[in-house]
Amino acid sequence: MIEVLRKFWGATLAPMLQRPKRLQVAALCHRTKGDDTEVLLVTSRDTGRWIIPKGWPIRGLKSSEAALQEAWEEAGVRNSKATPAPIGTYTYDKRQSTGWDMPVETLVYSVSVNELSEEFPEAHERTRKWVLSREAADMVAEPELQMILRQL
Template sequence: MSGAETKLRRQFAALPFTVGSDGDVRILLVTSRGTGRWVLPKGWPNAADATNADTARREAFEEAGIHGDIVGLKEVGAYRYEQVGKDGVAATCRVGVFPLRVSGLAKTWPEKGQRVLRWCTPKQGARLVQEPELAALLSGFKAPGEF
């Protein structure tokens, strides 16, 4: 597919994390519904989202039942991946990533039963994901300071 046929789309993801009493950072990955790859909860903005960070927080709840707060309003990084739509047209997706400090997990959420959740260290997460830019972002992730 030529570059002229490729669209650039924007999505936003949450990078859910906790910090243990020992100071160790853990992140939460989910599987994608289509391929079962390990990913961050991510998705498309909609009219109800006031900010890109709101999109990330909403997707974290819909895909993984995550309650928590986005730390700051700036992305901690971004990555790209290729997606082929139902129409067969390839789109390059740029995913802006926002850190989300997890305060709890819901008992039910919209996509419960459609995905698997996994807590891991950032370095373990980097080995699980397929996108090189996401792996680099995860391997260097440090929990942001208090907000």
């Protein structure tokens, strides 16, 4: 009987009680240096861990355009283009002010960086750093994002 209840919980009831994942968009900003690809990482505002620029979709903008907006606000990326389709996705749990975690699925858009501005909206709140893509994979916490970075 316990096994029947466990199967029912795992296959039917638990999935029904889960909250749906929220959606974010991210910009995987990169440049080529010789034979190497470098990725632009920024620190998160709350914990200071290394991330790629990301945020919530913006009404009136395509997802790729919203990812570019996040790249500008969080990293100072200017005059660059994002791929029209995401190059991958990753999930993570976003900690809320209430203390609860919210599951988030993040669409990742490739952004070839042409220009960086020293002045941008979150310049005083974040640190940014160019690193080799394989090093970036070791610096970020999300396993699915690590896989995307290792494939560059």
